[in-house]
Amino acid sequence: MQVYLDNNATTPVAKEVCSELLPFLNEQFYNPSSSYRNADPPAKAVARARGVVARFFGGEGVDSKEIIFTSGATESNNSAIFGALKANPGRRHLITSTVEHPAVLEVFKECKRMGAEVTFVPVDHQGNISLKDFVRALRPRETLLVSIMYANNETGVIFPIENLSRLTKETDQGILFHTDATQAVGKLPMNLNGNFKNVDMLSLSGHKIHAPKGVGVLYIRRGSAWRPIQIGGHQEHGRRAGTENVAGIVGLGKAMELLWEEQAGPVLENIRALRDKLECALLERIPYVHINGRDAPRLPNTTNLSCHFIEGEGILYQLDEYGISASSGSACTSGSLDPSHVLKAMDVPFTAIHGSVRFSLSRFTVEEEIDYVINVFPEIVQRLRNISPYWDQEKNIPRQEKVILCSE
Amino acid sequence: MQVYLDNNATTPVAKEVCSELLPFLNEQFYNPSSSYRNADPPAKAVARARGVVARFFGGEGVDSKEIIFTSGATESNNSAIFGALKANPGRRHLITSTVEHPAVLEVFKECKRMGAEVTFVPVDHQGNISLKDFVRALRPRETLLVSIMYANNETGVIFPIENLSRLTKETDQGILFHTDATQAVGKLPMNLNGNFKNVDMLSLSGHKIHAPKGVGVLYIRRGSAWRPIQIGGHQEHGRRAGTENVAGIVGLGKAMELLWEEQAGPVLENIRALRDKLECALLERIPYVHINGRDAPRLPNTTNLSCHFIEGEGILYQLDEYGISASSGSACTSGSLDPSHVLKAMDVPFTAIHGSVRFSLSRFTVEEEIDYVINVFPEIVQRLRNISPYWDQEKNIPRQEKVILCSE
Numbered sequence: 022m023q024v025y026l027d028n029n030a031t032t033p034v035a036k037e038v039c040s041e042l043l044p045f046l047n048e049q050f051y052n053p054s055s056s057y058r059n060a061d062p063p064a065k066a067v068a069r070a071r072g073v074v075a076r077f078f079g080g081e082g083v084d085s086k087e088i089i090f091t092s093g094a095t096e097s098n099n100s101a102i103f104g105a106l107k108a109n110p111g112r113r114h115l116i117t118s119t120v121e122h123p124a125v126l127e128v129f130k131e132c133k134r135m136g137a138e139v140t141f142v143p144v145d146h147q148g149n150i151s152l153k154d155f156v157r158a159l160r161p162r163e164t165l166l167v168s169i170m171y172a173n174n175e176t177g178v179i180f181p182i183e184n185l186s187r188l189t190k191e192t193d194q195g196i197l198f199h200t201d202a203t204q205a206v207g208k209l210p211m212n213l214n215g216n217f218k219n220v221d222m223l224s225l226s227g228h229k230i231h232a233p234k235g236v237g238v239l240y241i242r243r244g245s246a247w248r249p250i251q252i253g254g255h256q257e258h259g260r261r262a263g264t265e266n267v268a269g270i271v272g273l274g275k276a277m278e279l280l281w282e283e284q285a286g287p288v289l290e291n292i293r294a295l296r297d298k299l300e301c302a303l304l305e306r307i308p309y310v311h312i313n314g315r316d317a318p319r320l321p322n323t324t325n326l327s328c329h330f331i332e333g334e335g336i337l338y339q340l341d342e343y344g345i346s347a348s349s350g351s352a353c354t355s356g357s358l359d360p361s362h363v364l365k366a367m368d369v370p371f372t373a374i375h376g377s378v379r380f381s382l383s384r385f386t387v388e389e390e391i392d393y394v395i396n397v398f399p400e401i402v403q404r405l406r407n408i409s410p411y412w413d414q415e416k417n418i419p420r421q422e423k424v425i426l427c428s429e
Numbered sequence: 430m431q432v433y434l435d436n437n438a439t440t441p442v443a444k445e446v447c448s449e450l451l452p453f454l455n456e457q458f459y460n461p462s463s464s465y466r467n468a469d470p471p472a473k474a475v476a477r478a479r480g481v482v483a484r485f486f487g488g489e490g491v492d493s494k495e496i497i498f499t500s501g502a503t504e505s506n507n508s509a510i511f512g513a514l515k516a517n518p519g520r521r522h523l524i525t526s527t528v529e530h531p532a533v534l535e536v537f538k539e540c541k542r543m544g545a546e547v548t549f550v551p552v553d554h555q556g557n558i559s560l561k562d563f564v565r566a567l568r569p570r571e572t573l574l575v576s577i578m579y580a581n582n583e584t585g586v587i588f589p590i591e592n593l594s595r596l597t598k599e600t601d602q603g604i605l606f607h608t609d610a611t612q613a614v615g616k617l618p619m620n621l622n623g624n625f626k627n628v629d630m631l632s633l634s635g636h637k638i639h640a641p642k643g644v645g646v647l648y649i650r651r652g653s654a655w656r657p658i659q660i661g662g663h664q665e666h667g668r669r670a671g672t673e674n675v676a677g678i679v680g681l682g683k684a685m686e687l688l689w690e691e692q693a694g695p696v697l698e699n700i701r702a703l704r705d706k707l708e709c710a711l712l713e714r715i716p717y718v719h720i721n722g723r724d725a726p727r728l729p730n731t732t733n734l735s736c737h738f739i740e741g742e743g744i745l746y747q748l749d750e751y752g753i754s755a756s757s758g759s760a761c762t763s764g765s766l767d768p769s770h771v772l773k774a775m776d777v778p779f780t781a782i783h784g785s786v787r788f789s790l791s792r793f794t795v796e797e798e799i800d801y802v803i804n805v806f807p808e809i810v811q812r813l814r815n816i817s818p819y820w821d822q823e824k825n826i827p828r829q830e831k832v833i834l835c836s837e
Contacts, residue, residue, distance in 0.1 A: 023467070031460040031672065039454050046447050046641055052439040055756065056742075057749040059431070092500035092643065095671030099659050124661030124670060131660060228672060233454055235500065235643050235674025251507050252539060253532030262532060263503030264439065264636060266643025266677075334464075341465040348463065 024345040024390040028229075029174050029204055029323060029381035034272070035231040035279055042233070042272040053265050054256065063267045070274025074238055077277045078223075082214035089239045089257045090270050094203040095124040097224035097239035098168075100250045100261070101199045102128045105166045105222070106137065108248040112165035112195075115139045116158045118150055118180070119366040125168050125201055126362070142169075148178035148314040148367050155185060161193040169198075171205035175363040175379060176314040177323025179209065186219035197221045197245060203229055207280035208289060208320050213240065221245045227269060231383070232276035236269030288384045293321035295391045296382055300324050302395040307402050309419065313364060313377065322382040327364070327373035328402050330411035330419055336378045339401040345394055348379045372411060372419075432753040432798040436637075437582050437612055437731060437789035442680070443639040443687055450641070450680040461673050462664065471675045478682025482646055485685045486631075490622040497647045497665045498678050502611040503532040505632035505647035506576075508658045508669070509607045510536045513574045513630075514545065516656040520573035520603075523547045524566045526558055526588070527774040533576050533609055534770070550577075556586035556722040556775050563593060569601040577606075579613035583771040583787060584722035585731025587617065594627035605629045605653060611637055615688035616697060616728050621648065629653045635677060639791070640684035644677030696792050701729035703799045704790055708732050710803040715810050717827065721772060721785065730790040735772075735781035736810050738819035738827055744786045747809040753802055756787045780819060 025033070045063060053064035071085040091097045102115075102125070117129050119141045133139045140158040144150050150169070159167075167189050172179045186198040199222035202211060206225045211217050222245065227236040241247050241260070254262030283289070300312055309329040328336060333349035340347050349361075360374040369377070380394070406412040413420045433441070453471060461472035479493040499505045510523075510533070525537050527549045541547045548566040552558050558577070567575075575597050580587045594606040607630035610619060614633045619625050630653065635644040649655050649668070662670030691697070708720055717737040736744060741757035748755050757769075768782040777785070788802070814820040821828045 025467075027460070027463060027465075030463055031458060033458045034454050042454075046442050046450075050439060050441045051754070052435070052636075052642075055435060055438055055754065056745055057435075057754045059433075059754050092504070092674065093671045095661055096500070096659055098661065099670075122661065127661040127670070226672070228460075233674075233676055234460075234672050235677050251504055253503055253506065253530065253535040262507075262535070263501045264634070264642050266500065266641075268641055269643050269674075269677075337464055346459070346463065346465045346467050 022344050022389075022393055024393055026380040026382060026386065026390065026394065027346045027348045028383035028386075029177075029379065030348055031228045031234065032231045032383050033385055034233055035276060037279060038232050038272045038275045041275040042268040045268040045271055049267075053267060063265075066271045066274075067265050067267060070270045073274040073277050073281075077281055078217075078240060079212045079214040084243060086258050087240055087243055089241060089261045090265060090273070091237045091239050091261060092235055092266070093228070093237040094122075094201065094224045094226035095237075097226075097237045098122070098124040098201055099128055100239055101222045101224060101241075101247075102132065102166065102168060104247045104250050105197050105199070106132060107250070108246040109165045112163060113137045114160055114163045115165055116142060116155075116167040118142050118144060118169050120144055120148065120173055120175075120363045121168070121170050122174055122201055122203070125170065129168070137165075144178075144366050146368055147317040148173060148176050148363070149317050150180050150185070152181075152184070152188075156188055156192075159189060159192040159196065162195070164193065164196045166197045166199060168201065170201040170203075171209060171211070172202075172320045173314070173363060174204045175361055176317075176325045176367075177204070177320035177381075178314040179205070179318040179320065182220065183216040186217065190219045197247070199223070204320060204323075206230055207277075207283065208322065213242070222247070227273040227276060230276045230280055232273040233269050236266050236273045238273070283384065289321050292382050292384065292386065295386055295388060296322060296324055296380075298388075299380060299391050299394060300326075303398055306395070306399045310402070311373065313367060313369060323379065324381075325377055325379045327369060328376040328378065329372045330409045331376045331402065331405040333375060333377050335405045336376065336401060339405065340378070340398075343393075343397045343401070345397070348381070349377060430752050430798075430801050432801055434788040434790060434794065434798065434802065435754045435756045436791035436794075437585075437787065438756055439636045439642065440639045440791050441793055442641055443684060445687060446640050446680045446683045449683040450676040453676040453679050457675075461675060471673075474679045474682075475673050475675060478678045481682040481685050481689075485689055486625075486648065487620040487622040492651060494666050495648055495651055497649060497669045498673060498681070499645045499647050499669060500643055500674070501636070501645040502530075502609065502632045502634035505634075505645045506530070506532040506609055507536055508647055509630045509632060509649070509655075510540065510574065510576060512655045512658050513605050513607070514540060515658070516654040517573045520571060521545045522568055522571045523573055524550060524563075524575045526550050526552065526577050528552055528556065528581055528583075528586075528771045529576070529578050530582055530609055530611070533578065537576070552774050554776055555725040556581060556584050556771070557725050558588050558593070560589075560592070560596075564596055564600075567597060567600040567604065570603070572601065572604045574605045574607060576609065578609040578611075579617060579619070580610075580728045581722070581771060582612045583769055584725075584733045584775075585612070585728035585789075586722040587613070587726040587728065590628065591624040594625070598627045605655070607631070612728060612731075614638055615685075615691065616730065621650070630655070635681040635684060638684045638688055640681040641677050644674050644681045646681070691792065697729050700790050700792065700794065703794055703796060704730060704732055704788075706796075707788060707799050707802060708734075711806055714803070714807045718810070719781065721775060721777060731787065732789075733785055733787045735777060736784040736786065737780045738817045739784045739810065739813040741783060741785050743813045744784065744809060747813065748786070748806075751801075751805045751809070753805070756789070757785060
């Protein structure tokens with residue numbers, strides 16, 4: 022059996038998305054910037070997708086000119102931050118959290134090297150942002166930009182963006198507020214005229230919402246002090262040069278249309294029910310397991326388990342043997358064995374931080390997959406503990422008397 | 430009849446390219462960075478495409494780590510130039526030509542605004558770069574970067590990159606040499622161990638060579654002083670963060686494989702023969718027409734005609750009525766009626782600069798299309814001249830006694 026539970030890494034392209042974009046890899050190959058009528062269908066398709074995105078984010082009040090199509094969330098994040106810096110040479114203070122995606126965190130570190138002052142707001146054991154620290158960080162007339170993610174990719178923990186953006190604007194209307202909404206899109210409410218009315222910039226990625234890789238969105242509220250990063254062409258209303266990735270954009274539009282329809286239905290509740298089933302069963306069946314961020318508001322599709330005394334790498338390898346695709350909290354994909362910066366920021370104890378594994382579901386996840394994981398995962402953990410130096414195989418308990426467990 | 434002669438704007442995706450990339454929009458959707466075995470096929474496909482590109486540019490000597498996949502030539506050009514600037518704060522002098530694509534020209538103008546000194550080397554009436562001016566512009570220990578395109582997108586005029594890059598390195602090994610090879614790839618020789626051995630960076634775009642839009646390449650020679658622009662992920666050997674556009678990259682690889690096979694065959698000669706047939710017939714049948722850059726070395730697929738006394742916009746509109754897709758030398762696509770900066774730099778006279786039209790062929794162009802254009806184009810020009818204020822309809826000659834024609 023093949024089980025895909027790594028939807029926070031990437032998602033299968035929806036069939037509807039694929040069939041919608043295919044004509045633009047075939048007969049509708051024309052450059053949307055061309056003036057002849059054959060170029061109308063791709064130009065109109067890009068405009069239509071832009072309209073869908075605008076509608077998704079709040080309907081009539083959101084202008085499709087505020088939507089910039091990019092090559093993905095990494096570009097969107099880079100562009101949001103560097104573009105704000107470029108447009109506001111007078112302000113040099115930036116704020117972010119310690120648990121952002123590297124595409125934000127690394128950009129801020131780069132800004133720091135370039136002379137900006139950056140405040141990294143910490144999180145607590147559950148991954149919640151410290152509101153007190155956040156408010157203290159805001160500096161009227163000095164802070165240029167706040168960038169805080171909507172939901173964490175590793176733990177699914179949700180940040181109170183409505184609140185944070187309001188506090189930001191209450192401090193100083195001139196501070197730009199950006200949120201990386203990559204993991205939250207389609208899972209959490211975001212209305213740029215409603216709960217997100219104080220959000221100036223927002224990033225998202227196509228391939229996390231069943232569209233192809235290589236396309237994303239950067240929303241920039243009209244009037245925001247921001248300057249383009251990729252220049253040399255009139256595309257995207259002069260805010261992102263380069264021939265449009267028409268097929269990708271059309272796919273992204275279709276994917277957001279599907280999300281829109283989904284919001285009304287039971288899809289998210291089904292996902293949550295399956296995730297909860299998985300969590301409950303594993304917590305029940307396996308000792309010394311905890312869920313990172315369990316008591317924080319979390320995405321319905323994500324669970325990040327720490328299995329004490331074993332290594333995430335080992336778990337993933339074993340899961341793979343059983344046909345289960347999941348991800349480790351640690352930055353394994355980059356070939357590094359450093360523990361996850363997110364779990365480190367949450368102060369997850371040493372014996373648990375290395376044994377973390379993330380399961381992330383999607384609308385395509387079915388109950389049989391969850392049951393299969395519930396079935397094989399406890400065995401895997403037991404097997405790995407049996408060869409762990411921290412585990413007393415004979416007594417089947419941790420070898421150390423005093424085990425530091427998570428605070429929960 | 431539908432005739433597509435705008436292949437310098439974009440090209441139809443080759444059937445083989447489309448079928449090669451489709452699995453990666455379907456079952457092979459996995460993230461190439463993931464550690465489980467299901468992610469092997471996309472990871473291997475990206476690696477394979479990288480190898481194809483490296484092989485295309487010179488075989489064994491070109492390291493696939495020198496190949497960075499980007500979202501297109503605009504990103505490649507931006508990244509090459511800004512990345513060089515970022516890595517070399519000590520040198521602030523840059524050199525380019527007056528006829529570069531906006532994705533280079535605008536970046537240089539931005540560098541100038543940021544404090545760099547830029548020399549824009551002029552071209553002559555035929556579009557040839559002035560070697561004397563070029564050499565004079567080079568400043569040992571001061572010049573950071575030269576960026577000169579291989580072939581011009583509007584006229585097809587070829588710049589002597591082998592020569593220019595050699596002269597650059599003879600002046601100072603420390604000067605980086607970049608070339609935007611977008612229009613030249615597959616049409617002109619470029620061996621990074623051979624004629625391009627002094628080229629440090631090279632940009633190209635997928636959608637100009639029958640791959641999809643939204644993917645490109647930036648080649649950076651090992652050891653070049655350059656720093657990444659898009660950061661926050663380990664992808665592309667740490668030189669371009671962001672989940673790989675797997676389908677696009679696979680398509681680009683296949684497209685370059687096809688180009689490679691093509692180089693050995695008669696494809697380019699067929700294209701040239703069709704282009705020459707078109708040019709000769711139109712020159713013969715229409716008075717007061719000249720070909721921009723006719724006496725310069727040119728791409729085999731491009732012709733840029735100036736039809737005196739009429740407007741390019743009108744020609745394109747009429748061509749479109751006949752089902753012919755072509756492009757104007759002027760920047761019509763951006764909604765501006767400014768004459769082409771390339772033709773202006775070539776000092777094309779006023780009565781001709783506005784009446785320019787570009788036909789660009791591809792391997793898919795067939796003789797029937799060319800014959801059709803030869804048939805209808807003279808009529809179109811005549812019709813437009815009949816309503817031109819510069820044309821005496823009765824005598825069927827230009828109204829002004831003294832007509833400034835091109836220098837040729």
